[in-house]
Amino acid sequence: xxxxxxxxxxxxxxxxxxxxxxxxxxxxxxxxxxxxxxxxxxxxxxxxxxxxxxxxxxxxxxxxxxxxxxxxxxxxxxxxxxxxxxxxxxxxxxxxxxxxxxxxxxxxxxxxxxxxxxxxxxxxxxxxxxxxxxxxxxxxxxxxxxxxxxxxxxxxxxxxxxxxxxxxxxxxxxxxxxxxxxxxxxxxxxxxxxxxxxxxxxxxxxxxxxxxxxxxxxxxxxxxxxxxxxxxxxxxxxxxxxxxxxxxxxxxxxxxxxxxxxxxxxxxxxxxxxxxxxxxxxxxxxxxxxxxxxxxxxxxxxxxxxxxxxxxxxxxxxxxxxxxxxxxx
Amino acid sequence: xxxxxxxxxxxxxxxxxxxxxxxxxxxxxxxxxxxxxxxxxxxxxxxxxxxxxxxxxxxxxxxxxxxxxxxxxxxxxxxxxxxxxxxxxxxxxxxxxxxxxxxxxxxxxxxxxxxxxxxxxxxxxxxxxxxxxxxxxxxxxxxxxxxxxxxxxxxxxxxxxxxxxxxxxxxxxxxxxxxxxxxxxxxxxxxxxxxxxxxxxxxxxxxxxxxxxxxxxxxxxxxxxxxxxxxxxxxxxxxxxxxxxxxxxxxxxxxxxxxxxxxxxxxxxxxxxxxxxxxxxxxxxxxxxxxxxxxxxxxxxxxxxxxxxxxxxxxxxxxxxxxxxxxxxxxxxxxxxxxxxxxxxxxxxxxxxxxxxxxxxxxxxxxxxxxxxxxxxxxxxxxxxxxxxxxxxxxxxxxxxxxxxxxxxxxxxxxxxxxxxxxxxxxxxxxxxxxxxxxxxxxxxxxxxxxxxxxxxxxxxxxxxxxxxxxxxxxxxxxxxxxxxxxxxxxxxxxxxxxxxxxxxxxxxxxxxxxxxxxxxxx
Numbered sequence: 028x029x030x031x032x033x034x035x036x037x038x039x040x041x042x043x044x045x046x047x048x049x050x051x052x053x054x055x056x057x058x059x060x061x062x063x064x065x066x067x068x069x070x071x072x073x074x075x076x077x078x079x080x081x082x083x084x085x086x087x088x089x090x091x092x093x094x095x096x097x098x099x100x101x102x103x104x105x106x107x108x109x110x111x112x113x114x115x116x117x118x119x120x121x122x123x124x125x126x127x128x129x130x131x132x133x134x135x136x137x138x139x140x141x142x143x144x145x146x147x148x149x150x151x152x153x154x155x156x157x158x159x160x161x162x163x164x165x166x167x168x169x170x171x172x173x174x175x176x177x178x179x180x181x182x183x184x185x186x187x188x189x190x191x192x193x194x195x196x197x198x199x200x201x202x203x204x205x206x207x208x209x210x211x212x213x214x215x216x217x218x219x220x221x222x223x224x225x226x227x228x229x230x231x232x233x234x235x236x237x238x239x240x241x242x243x244x245x246x247x248x249x250x251x252x253x254x255x256x257x258x259x260x261x262x263x264x265x266x267x268x269x270x271x272x273x274x275x276x277x278x279x280x281x282x283x284x285x286x287x288x289x290x291x292x293x294x295x296x297x298x299x300x301x302x303x304x305x306x307x308x309x310x311x312x313x314x315x316x317x318x319x320x321x322x323x324x325x326x327x328x329x330x331x332x333x334x335x336x337x338x339x340x341x342x343x344x345x346x347x348x349x350x351x352x353x354x355x356x
Numbered sequence: 357x358x359x360x361x362x363x364x365x366x367x368x369x370x371x372x373x374x375x376x377x378x379x380x381x382x383x384x385x386x387x388x389x390x391x392x393x394x395x396x397x398x399x400x401x402x403x404x405x406x407x408x409x410x411x412x413x414x415x416x417x418x419x420x421x422x423x424x425x426x427x428x429x430x431x432x433x434x435x436x437x438x439x440x441x442x443x444x445x446x447x448x449x450x451x452x453x454x455x456x457x458x459x460x461x462x463x464x465x466x467x468x469x470x471x472x473x474x475x476x477x478x479x480x481x482x483x484x485x486x487x488x489x490x491x492x493x494x495x496x497x498x499x500x501x502x503x504x505x506x507x508x509x510x511x512x513x514x515x516x517x518x519x520x521x522x523x524x525x526x527x528x529x530x531x532x533x534x535x536x537x538x539x540x541x542x543x544x545x546x547x548x549x550x551x552x553x554x555x556x557x558x559x560x561x562x563x564x565x566x567x568x569x570x571x572x573x574x575x576x577x578x579x580x581x582x583x584x585x586x587x588x589x590x591x592x593x594x595x596x597x598x599x600x601x602x603x604x605x606x607x608x609x610x611x612x613x614x615x616x617x618x619x620x621x622x623x624x625x626x627x628x629x630x631x632x633x634x635x636x637x638x639x640x641x642x643x644x645x646x647x648x649x650x651x652x653x654x655x656x657x658x659x660x661x662x663x664x665x666x667x668x669x670x671x672x673x674x675x676x677x678x679x680x681x682x683x684x685x686x687x688x689x690x691x692x693x694x695x696x697x698x699x700x701x702x703x704x705x706x707x708x709x710x711x712x713x714x715x716x717x718x719x720x721x722x723x724x725x726x727x728x729x730x731x732x733x734x735x736x737x738x739x740x741x742x743x744x745x746x747x748x749x750x751x752x753x754x755x756x757x758x759x760x761x762x763x764x765x766x767x768x769x770x771x772x773x774x775x776x777x778x779x780x781x782x783x784x785x786x787x788x789x790x791x792x793x794x795x796x797x798x799x800x801x802x803x804x805x806x807x808x809x810x811x812x813x814x815x816x817x818x819x820x821x822x823x824x825x826x827x828x829x830x831x832x833x834x835x836x837x838x839x840x841x842x843x844x845x846x847x848x849x850x851x852x853x854x855x856x857x858x859x860x861x862x863x864x865x866x867x868x869x870x871x872x873x874x875x876x877x878x879x
Contacts, residue, residue: 225727228716228735232724235713242670242710243777244696244728303715 057348058295058312062319069323076326083204087196089318090210091116091269093311095289096296097210097217098261100310102254103293104221105230106237106302107155108162109255110286111170112262115147117281118173119266121180124276127188141263147173148259152252174282185277188270196271206268213261218307230254234302291338292317295345317341374399375532375563376421376452379438381430383416385756390416392587393430398532403554403564405578405595407571409607409796410768411754412584414567418534421565422454423447453530457537457794459517461509468492468505471524495527500556515546519553532563539573540794543657543822544857551577569796571600583607608798616829617808622650626684627816628700628785630669633678638664640840642678646785646816651807653819653831655860661837662820663705666789669818670702671695682785696729699784703774705793705820711774714763718755719744721762721773726781751776752802768799775806785816792826804829824856836860 069076095112102109119140126136147169154165198205221227229250232240241247270276294300295316296309320337374397383391391413398404408414419425420432426441433439434450442450461470469476471492477484492505501519509517518538525533535554539547554577558564568574574581574595581598583591583606591598591606598606627648633639639661646652654662667673669680674690681687682698695702704710712721719737722744727735741759751772755765762773775791791807792800807830811817821827827834827848834846836859844859 223735225732225735228720229728231716232713235715236709238672238710239713239724241692242672242702242704243725244693246693303713 054306055297055309055312058297058309058316058345062312062316065316065319065323069319069326072323073326076323081322081326085318085322086207087204087272088322089314090204090206091265091272092285092288092292092318093210093314094213094261094265094268095285096292096310096314097214097307098258099289099293100296100298100305100307101217101221101227101230102258103298103300104234104302104305105251105254106234107251107254107258108166108300109148109151109258110163110166110290111147111151111173112258112265113281113283113286113289114170114173114177115144115259115262115281116266116269116285117177117276118147118180119144119263120270120273120276120280121177121186123266123270124186124188125180127191128186133191137267140266141260144263144266145256145260148262149252149256151259152255155255156248156251170283170286177281178278181276181278183278185275187275189274192267192271193274195268196274206272209264209268213264214307214311221305221307226250226253231303231305234299234304236303288317288338289314291342294349295342297349313345372400372402374433375435377433378417378421379431379433381417381420381427381432383420383425383427389587391420391427394584394587394589395430396582396589396592398563398565399580400531400563401558401561402579403558403566403577404580404582405566405568405574406582406584407568407574407603407607408584409798410766412607412796413587414584415536415766416587417584418454418536418565418567421447421452421532421534423452448528451529451531452534453525453528453532454534455518455521455525455536455538457540459514459521461517461521463508463510465509466505467496467503467507467509467512467520470509470520471495471505471527473524475528491527492523495523498560499523499526499553501553513546515542515549518550522553522557526557526560526562530562532565533557534565534567536567537569537794538566539568539570543659546658547573569794571603571797575600575603585609604797607796619808619811619832620649622647622832623814627682628787628818629679629681630665631679631681633668633675633680635664635668635675638840639675642835642837642842644818644835646818648784648816649811649814650833651811651817651819651831653821653827653834654837655821655824655827655834655856656837657860658822660822661840661842662822663789665787665818665820666702666704666710669695669700669787670704696725700787701725701778701781701783701785702787703778703789703791705790707770707774707793712762712770712777715761717759718748718753718762718765718773719759722747722753722776722780725777729781747776747780750780751806752799768795771795771803772799775803779806779810783810783815785818786810787818787820789820790822791819792823824853824860827856828853 075081095116099109099112122143123136123140126139127133151166151169154160155162195205200208221230229240229245232243232245233247233250237247266281269280273280292313293310295313296306296311298305298309317338320341321334324334324337376398378394378396380393380395381391382389382393394413394417406414406417416425420427421442423442423444423446431438431440432442434452439446462473468489472488477487477491489505496503496505499519499522501523503512503516503519509520512520522533522535538550538554542550551573554564554566558579566574566578575598578595581591581593581595581603582589583603585607625648626645627650628646630642630644633642642661644652644654654665656662668675668689671690671692671694679686680689682700685698687698687700688694713724716724719740723740753769753772753776755769762770765773771791771793779786788807792803795803807817819827819831831848834848834851834856835842836844836846836856838860846856846859
């Protein structure tokens with residue numbers, strides 16, 4: 028039962044890492060190395076990869092996924108799971124687009140979306156906390172349900188919001204896309220919460236051993252409700268970011284494909300599905316890796332069919348690597 | 357149950373060549389050496405006890421034999437062939453089998469299926485159930501085990517499950533069996549069943565490597581003793597050449613005395629009271645009152661009423677009926693927060709599932725309850741380490757690294773972390789369940805002293821235990837329970853150990869009856 032040493036991780040180094048010389052004991056070394064290899068490969072095959080335009084483009088795409096993946100990291104560390112986050116995002120884009128198109132002020136639409144998303148997360152939380160149904164089942168059910176709701180809200184069509192949120196979707200702060208600034212800020216906050224607040228450490232304790240956490244005075248039910256509500260809130264934030272980037276909501280926005288990418292990124296980053304272990308740095312690296320791989324496939328004009336193949340393959344390799352690393356042999 | 361091998365112990369067989377020869381093995385973890393050049397022989401037909409305190413290197417040695425770790429130096433010779441390391445598969449093929457402390461059985465399958473697990477006889481992908489049952493029955497009969505092969509393993513008692521596991525290992529071709537504390541947490545009769553099985557194994561020519569913390573047990577059972585201390589062999593002798601004192605001294609390196617200190621008279625106020633407690637068929641009726649500064653014990657056979665108390669007083673579960681008060685104020689059942697808020701601290705006897713978060717660090721586990729009780733909001737490892745340091749010191753938690761995950765500590769140190777976690781939070785009343793479970797003699801003496809100090813500070817201590825020795829060492833008065841009922845109350849100064857044991861076991865030794873508290877007990 029050894030665990031790997033990671034940025035926000037709780038445990039001492041074990042296994043492989045002990046045998047490495049000091050300067051190589053960087054957290055997530057393997058993941059950083061893989062990203063470096065992919066970057067070198069991409070740069071050698073096409074000039075378009077290492078251009079400012081392309082990298083900004085990748086970073087904007089990655090920003091939305093990283094918000095969902097960040098919330099999921101916190102939740103999964105506490106032994107939870109929310110498969111409906113990207114579906115909440117989908118519904119959120121639809122609601123925001125309908126409101127803006129219907130003439131509501133943008134700030135009202137944004138607040139309504141965030142509020143609705145938080146509420147949906149809380150509904151997941153109530154179902155998970157006060158029943159014995161597995162979180163996976165509850166949130167898979169709400170994910171399916173919400174994907175249907177999204178179609179109902181949109182009436183089956185795309186709805187454009189014009190330029191009303193372009194300051195977010197296409198704006199920049201000191202040359203950095205606003206979306207990326209928001210995503211980085213959210214990830215940093217999650218990282219600090221996980222590392223330096225008792226609320227974050229409670230998540231590790233609940234994920235590691237829920238009974239012990241409860242007996243130690245951790246308010247497990249309240250913590251879980253908050254965690255699911257936060258997952259909902261972040262899904263809503265992702266919805267605002269997504270609708271601002273696309274300037275529209277369509278039936279394909281959000282939903283299962285986006286969710287799988289977020290789950291994949293979290294797992295690639297070394298967060299345990301069983302709870303008790305997780306890091307935001309790993310998740311961020313996982314998101315970046317998947318984003319770059321998708322981008323490279325695009326640039327090399329490889330059929331988009333291979334995109335899913337590549338994501339799945341990266342996930343499988345990373346999961347196997349993490350499990351080998353964890354067992355320390 | 358007779359012990360057919362008494363004569364074999366007195367007149368050992370002409371010395372057989374060892375099946376396993378360990379020569380100068382060294383094993384380091386990180387910078388710390390767990391084994392420093394250990395050499396030892398294990399012979400067929402011999403019960404060889406490995407003794408030592410928590411962290412002395414017993415587990416590491418056993419893990420090298422089982423192929424879990426590779427030694428950094430030295431060799432392991434099995435059947436004449438030297439290996440510089442073994443893989444788990446090799447170890448198994450060479451006949452080295454391990455029966456770990458935690459049962460590795462598939463609870464939903466039958467005895468026969470478990471005995472034959474991994475080697476189910478069959479044809480064309482279908483299991484030949486007749487052959488499976490016949491082979492399993494033979495395997496059990498050869499070891500003198502009388503068990504219906506069609507029973508589901510989940511319905512068996514703990515010693516019966518151990519027997520199934522031993523039978524499986526022997527059936528797979530195990531010649532050297534490593535038994536890791538097979539009698540831990542067992543009552544006297546159950547433990548005797550296991551010891552009888554061990555004697556039959558050695559009579560059948562198996563080399564038995566037996567790990568136990570019970571000194572009396574080992575002296576009565578083993579043919580040969582090897583004592584490890586700090587990774588070195590400090591004593592190796594035939595069992596007859598050592599007595600309790602020399603054994604303890606070899607293990608600890610000094611003499612350990614754990615005697616009851618003179619204790620101040622308890623204060624008049626009642627710190628903890630349970631009245632008319634009922635819980636299904638596990639507790640029929642129980643009244644206990646503990647004054648501040650007093651230690652009262654509830655003593656019963658393992659798995660009886662006293663092992664239900666933790667869930668009830670900690671607030672994990674509501675009992676069928678009864679009342680409960682801390683410091684004279686009624687506390688509702690079934691609310692963890694209310695039990696804690698009343699000043700009651702409950703220390704589980706099952707630290708693995710209810711005590712510690714193995715992935716979290718020692719410091720974090722030590723402060724886990726404290727920081728929640730004090731409603732802290734922020735967490736900084738350096739500040740946490742500073743606050744945890746005095747507790748780690750006071751409870752003598754020893755770790756090879758500065759602050760490892762608590763799951764990497766030895767059992768005794770984990771137990772000390774658990775006690776530090778709860779007893780460092782300024783309790784008004786304390787419930788302790790088997791506080792020295794799986795702990796070596798030195799750690800046990802330290803833990804006993806900590807509990808003495810707790811009572812001296814005026815804390816009401818309720819102790820739930822299945823060990824008459826521990827109860828006599830710690831408590832002032834004892835309530836004996838059997839079959840879910842209180843059968844007698846004693847003042848410790850006016851009772852002998854034998855009287856206590858007799859009260860707890862009752863007539864069960866002569867006329868075995870089904871004990872309701874054990875049947876269908878999922879724990």
